[in-house]
């Protein structure tokens with residue numbers, strides 16, 4: 478069978494580098510800083526010359542990520558935030574202007590507003606729902622637009638093709654954080670995005686036990702800039718973490734299907750609860766970006782938010798204390814269900830997100846438990862919340 482005729486899940490499993498003549502299914506994990514050479518010619522002629530450049534497991538993870546995202550070039554990073562920073566800093570320099578979508582992951586927004594500013598680069602937020610209207614914000618020195626779809630915490634879907642069309646007309650680069658889409662639910666490079674980023678820490682690793690980041694592109698010119706920035710900053714991914722990310726990728730398709738089914742089941746159930754004012758999940762018919770999601774995504778996962786109706790004094794504390802399956806934790810993409818209150822970290826520019834919330838905003842990650850049990854857990858929480 479021709480490789481490019483195979484389904485994404487098949488291709489993701491058959492990225493093994495059999496060219497190496499290896500007999501094991503998985504690559505060796507070389508824990509190495511020093512790489513040894515027989516002679517001076519080797520020392521200065523071969524690559525990699527040093528463990529920081531990555532060894533076998535890194536090359537295999539790069540190949541798998543390239544396959545997943547339809548990229549020709551992949552650069553790994555120590556975590557997702559580092560991958561976002563690397564992608565951005567590869568395309569902007571002092572005196573430039575960058576636009577970033579208002580609902581990107583908070584620490585990425587902080588990188589734009591604090592670190593880029595210190596480097597003489599102006600970073601400006603834009604409304605994730607502005608589509609092609611973004612062109613009105615372009616300046617002579619605008620060099621890049623950073624997107625994340627759906628947005629963190631509030632789950633807006635950007636009209637990425639419209640933004641890409643407006644930006645590319647002006648030679649402005651587009652970057653998209655595809656951690657939610659994980660490469661299987663969304664293919665930004667196929668939509669014309671220049672650089673795609675993923676936090677492997679989430680669904681790729683899938684077990685909440687390792688970090689990783691990846692930057693992918695189809696442009697060799699852009700890759701040269703990304704690789705140079707990565708070398709200059711000494712960006713690297715620990716071999717054990719690279720191994721765990723690669724291992725996670727092999728079951729990504731199956732896990733995502735389970736997260737999607739459970740996520741939708743829980744989202745529908747929550748939408749019918751009297752305690753819930755709104756469910757922020759682009760896969761739900763009637764949600765504001767449902768049509769864009771249907772057009773540009775092939776599915777959803779276990780991550781979405783809810784807005785509660787106003788809660789009585791101390792209600793939220795009682796709600797969290799009554800939960801035994803949902804844990805409070807700042808991550809997602811693992812096998813376990815998590816929940817966080819988001820109000821303390823909801824930083825949105827005025828007017829971008831119509832903040833007419835009835836009550837607190839909570840983000841849920843639906844893990845691989847039975848949804849029957851997860852519903853019982855939340856039901857116990859809701860009961861405690863209502864208690865005076």
Ligand SMILES: Cc1ncc(COP(=O)(O)O)c(C=O)c1O
Nearest residue numbers: 556557558582654656676678689
């Ligand atoms: C959308 C998104 N991008 C990037 C990151 C950063 O990933 P990491 O924790 O690996 O730095 C996160 C982490 O939650 C995220 O949610």
